[in-house]
Amino acid sequence: DAKTTQPNSMESNEEEPVHLPCNHSTISGTDYIHWYRQLPSQGPEYVIHGLTSNVNNRMASLAIAEDRKSSTLILHRATLRDAAVYYCILRDTTSGTYKYIFGTGTRLKVLA
Amino acid sequence: DSGVTQTPKHLITATGQRVTLRCSPRSGDLSVYWYQQSLDQGLQFLIQYYNGEERAKGNILERFSAQQFPDLHSELNLSSLELGDSALYFCASNPTGGQNEQYFGPGTRLTVT
Numbered sequence: 001d002a003k004t005t006q007p008n009s010m011e012s013n014e015e016e017p018v019h020l021p022c023n024h025s026t027i028s029g030t031d032y033i034h035w036y037r038q039l040p041s042q043g044p045e046y047v048i049h050g051l052t053s054n055v056n057n058r059m060a061s062l063a064i065a066e067d068r069k070s071s072t073l074i075l076h077r078a079t080l081r082d083a084a085v086y087y088c089i090l091r092d093t094t095s096g097t098y099k100y101i102f103g104t105g106t107r108l109k110v111l112a
Numbered sequence: 113d114s115g116v117t118q119t120p121k122h123l124i125t126a127t128g129q130r131v132t133l134r135c136s137p138r139s140g141d142l143s144v145y146w147y148q149q150s151l152d153q154g155l156q157f158l159i160q161y162y163n164g165e166e167r168a169k170g171n172i173l174e175r176f177s178a179q180q181f182p183d184l185h186s187e188l189n190l191s192s193l194e195l196g197d198s199a200l201y202f203c204a205s206n207p208t209g210g211q212n213e214q215y216f217g218p219g220t221r222l223t224v225t
Contacts, residue, residue: 034213043114043202043216044155087155099145099168100214102155 004088009107012078020073020106022088027068031091034100035062035073037084044087044102047073083110115139116217118203124223130191133220137184137205143167144186145206145214146178150199161186162209193224 005023012018024033035047048055048062050071055062061074075082085105115138125131137144146158157170161180172178175193180186190197200221204214 038155043116043204043219044214045114045216046213049213099157099160099170101157102147104154 003101004090004103006086006088006103006106008104009109011109011111012075013111014080015077018075018078018082018108018110020075020086020088020108021070022072023070024088024090025069027090033062033064033068033071034089034091035060036087036089036102037082038087038105039081039084047086078108078110080110080112083108114215114217116203116205116215118201118217118220120220121218122221122223124225125193126225127193127195129193129224130189131193131222133188133190133201133203133222135186135188135203135205135217137186137203138215141205141207141215142184143206143209144180144184145204146172146186146188147202147204147216148199149202149219150196153199155202158188160209167209190222195224198222198224 032049032051034049036044038044048060050062063072085107087102087105089100117136119134143162145160149155158172159178160168164180175191178188200219202216202219204216206212206214
């Protein structure tokens with residue numbers, strides 16, 4: 001299984017940028033890197049995904065290493081509403097289908 | 113609001129019983145995914161359907177089964193329930209079942225006593 005490794009928890013001050021790292025050394029050439037977040041008492045929510053190039057959207061930016069073995073989710077200005085568990089996910093390719101394998105994620109705490 | 117609906121919101125039942133969880137995907141989405149989230153196991157993929165057919169299987173127990181109906185809603189059936197089946201069950205959908213983002217519902221919290 002394609003696996004990811006993330007720190008268990010991180011803290012950030014409100015309105016500061018946050019860099020959430022993810023290692024995925026077993027990534028295959030066609031796997032996209034997906035990020036989701038789960039706010040308390042809610043289902044996971046899509047944040048961003050990318051393949052090779054850095055990606056930006058209204059929520060965040062995704063910086064992907066040149067060898068694709070790691071990536072970083074960047075929240076440009078953390079707010080209290082960004083406190084959540086952030087999951088970095090790869091597709092499991094063993095069956096040739098698109099199923100996600102969620103890891104334990106990073107719990108982000110945002111300090112006022 | 114993701115557009116995915118799940119019913120019921122909460123379910124409390126006894127060991128040995130059978131329950132059915134229901135999911136309505138976003139309008140136009142053909143693919144439905146089921147996940148289980150428990151305290152000790154985290155979010156685990158159970159099964160995926162695409163346009164009525166099973167597409168991928170994860171760590172789904174034999175006591176669990178699912179189906180997707182012609183109107184694209186899906187049901188997850190859990191039988192011979194055990195205490196360890198207590199968890200949040202999430203349904204997600206996306207248009208084609210590929211690398212597109214998945215839209216998750218609010219979940220059904222199942223408590224087995």
